[in-house]
Amino acid sequence: MPRRRLPEWFLLLLPAIIVIAAVVLIPLIFSLYSSFTPYKLTRPSTLWKWIGTYNYEKILTDAKFWAAFGRTVLFLTIALNVEMLLGLGIALLVNKVTWGQRTLRTVLMFPMMFSPILVGFQFKFIFNDNIGLVNNVLQSMGFNVALPWLVDGKLAMFSIAFAEIWMSTSVFAILILAGLFAMPRDPLEAAKVDGCTPWQSFRHISLPFLMPFIYIAMTIRSLDVARAYDIVQIMTGGGPARRTELLWTLMSRTGYVDARMGLANAMGYVSILLSIFFTVYFFRKLSAARAEIGMGG
Amino acid sequence: MTEVTLSNVVKKYGAHQAVHGIDLDIADGEFVVLVGPSGCGKSTTLRMIAGLEDITGGEVSIGGRVVNDLPPRERNISMVFQNYALYPHMTVRENLGFSLHIAKQEPAQIKTAVDQAAGILGLDELMDRKPAELSGGQRQRVAMGRAIVRSPDVFLFDEPLSNLDAKLRTQMRAEIKKLHQKIGNTIIYVTHDQVEAMTLADRIVLMRDGHIVQVGTPLELFNTPVDTFVATFIGSPPMNLVDGTVRGGNIQLTDGQSLPVPVGARGLVREGQDVQFGFRADNLMPLGHAVDEVGEIHQVDLTITLTEPLGTETILFTTFGGIEVQAKMFNPRPVRPGEQMTFRLVLDKCHVFDAASGTAIRS
Missing domain, CATH: 3.40.50.300 (P-loop containing nucleotide triphosphate hydrolases)
Incomplete structure (x- = not known):
């Protein structure tokens, strides 16, 4: 009796399947499973205790979690919109530059080249209330204040958003600039002849053309910001007293500091919904904007 | 207004x-x-x-x-x-x-x-x-x-x-x-x-x-x-331009044949002046297939090198004055390359241009 052989296609795919299973599938299933257990890193045996949806119920009624959730959404909304407006402005200005534009474009990308950790440290120093640049400048200008940039809840959120915007505005600028380069010139000239002022040309002709590019940038950045962790962790660590706690700082605190990995994993699954929501939302907008300018769905 | x-x-x-x-x-x-x-x-x-x-x-x-x-x-x-x-x-x-x-x-x-x-x-x-x-x-x-x-x-x-x-x-x-x-x-x-x-x-x-x-x-x-630029830009096919020199009241082409100076340029050319002699395909027509033949005619035998039938007319390519020129055959009959035909050139409709400047010589 001949030995049963595995089909060839399966054999050929096997290495890929093994790798994907090892690095993606098994951790995913494991984390999903552990979110239904009271798994604590310090007591491994808790992994085998099934508690059903207890973790999820706990999260849904947890004010701290919802505060972090809301703060993340707020942070995301503000950061994305400010970055979009600044990026649009920068792109429009750079598009007007005729000399040295290449260099300028490269310079624009510098902030993206830094590790977010370093950006965090840099702004932690800049906003430090004793030795920081900002307070020093304020004082040397005659304001006798030492603003607690990273201590006061609102100011700390502002500082973090500032760092985030400093680092990532260029993503919008570069993508919108690409849109401006791809834009046909003729309709703009037609608009001029048709009686448009520069503002009307921008509002009615350029902007509709740029919207798909803006939504692509929005989609990418919404995923980025929704998992914001590094800058926050460095600058405030989610503190003081959880005033700048975002979803991922809360999760890492729960998982690694408190060692309650089961609960942290449950939080992760809930907050993934947020990312999915934003992705779907912006993709819808993107298709609509593409259809609008006749690029098809 | x-x-x-x-x-x-x-x-x-x-x-x-x-x-x-x-x-x-x-x-x-x-x-x-x-x-x-x-x-x-x-x-x-x-x-x-x-x-x-x-x-x-x-x-x-x-x-x-x-x-x-x-x-x-x-x-x-x-x-x-x-x-x-x-x-x-x-x-x-x-x-x-x-x-x-x-x-x-x-x-x-x-x-x-x-x-x-x-x-x-x-x-x-x-x-x-x-x-x-x-x-x-x-x-x-x-x-x-x-x-x-x-x-x-x-x-x-x-x-x-x-x-x-x-x-x-x-x-x-x-x-x-x-x-x-x-x-x-x-x-x-x-x-x-x-x-x-x-x-x-x-x-x-x-x-x-x-x-x-x-x-x-x-x-x-x-x-x-x-000038010759306008002459060759306007009209299809473009005007034929043949090099020549004014000799004894005639225009001598590079291949040796001699044409009378067209009426419009008579008295305006100098003896020995280098000129370009211009005519449109419509004004060089085979005998028996011509229209609108008025005024002075120059008759010449030419060999056809290529034909482009267009229906109501056929464009004939031939060599005249040493270069390839185009002629037009109205009410066309089939023509084979290599065939020799007698052509009639309507001199009154021809143009003379100064060879150096390209400007038309015309009263």
Whole structure:
């Protein structure tokens, strides 16, 4: 009796399947499973205790979690919109530059080249209330204040958003600039002849053309910001007293500091919904904007 | 009344001069075509009239008003672009009404104007489509409709037909001409195609290297070209130009044969002057297949090298005066290459150009 052989296609795919299973599938299933257990890193045996949806119920009624959730959404909304407006402005200005534009474009990308950790440290120093640049400048200008940039809840959120915007505005600028380069010139000239002022040309002709590019940038950045962790962790660590706690700082605190990995994993699954929501939302907008300018769905 | 006047208009791009001080008066309601090879400055001139290019020197006035420093929107012009330049995110209706919408007209008024333009151009069926869903000819029509809706003083066309296939081009050409007859506005039209220029224009402005070479009606340019450039640019096939020298009152061609100096140039050529002898294919016809033979005739036997039958006529290629020339056979019969035929050249319709300067020698 001949030995049963595995089909060839399966054999050929096997290495890929093994790798994907090892690095993606098994951790995913494991984390999903552990979110239904009271798994604590310090007591491994808790992994085998099934508690059903207890973790999820706990999260849904947890004010701290919802505060972090809301703060993340707020942070995301503000950061994305400010970055979009600044990026649009920068792109429009750079598009007007005729000399040295290449260099300028490269310079624009510098902030993206830094590790977010370093950006965090840099702004932690800049906003430090004793030795920081900002307070020093304020004082040397005659304001006798030492603003607690990273201590006061609102100011700390502002500082973090500032760092985030400093680092990532260029993503919008570069993508919108690409849109401006791809834009046909003729309709703009037609608009001029048709009686448009520069503002009307921008509002009615350029902007509709740029919207798909803006939504692509929005989609990418919404995923980025929704998992914001590094800058926050460095600058405030989610503190003081959880005033700048975002979803991922809360999760890492729960998982690694408190060692309650089961609960942290449950939080992760809930907050993934947020990312999915934003992705779907912006993709819808993107298709609509593409259809609008006749690029098809 | 909307005349357009250009006086000594100059355009420079840095050190490069694209337009060298041109003067042009365009009457109200006139259809003027700027024509010339690419890079001759015709589009630049049009764009200066439109206000899309700065005017380096000189003056452009529309309806008696100097517009040099006015933005396009204050010149009351419409322009049709080569690539149609429709607004891709707007429907045909929105494209047509956009300029009126910008001008803050009443919606009812906009609708009337848009419907009227759509009616003129037969766009009624397409009103809710977007440009991407239209064919080239339809887009061109929308672009024209957009120009009409504003009821401007002057229409500017920048090579509007060059992206269309040959058949559609002929059709749209007729439509543009009908449109002009219907609305009667001043039109300035740029093209590199001499057929378009001939068929459309009240007056043709032929340009080369940023200069105007000749201005006149299509027939003036065809019948009395000022130089060899005009002679070869206007008319299809282009005018045959044969080198020769004036000897004893005749023109001696390089192959030794001698022709009488055509009537128009008689007494104006010097003995020993190097000239170019020009004639159109229509004026060199095989015996028995000729039309319009009036005046002095020069008869010559030539060998056919190539034929291009076109139906009502056949273009014959032959060697005359040492170079390949084209002749025309009316009421054609089949002709084989290598066949020898007797040709009759209508001397009264021939041209003489000075060989050195290329200018026509004509009283």
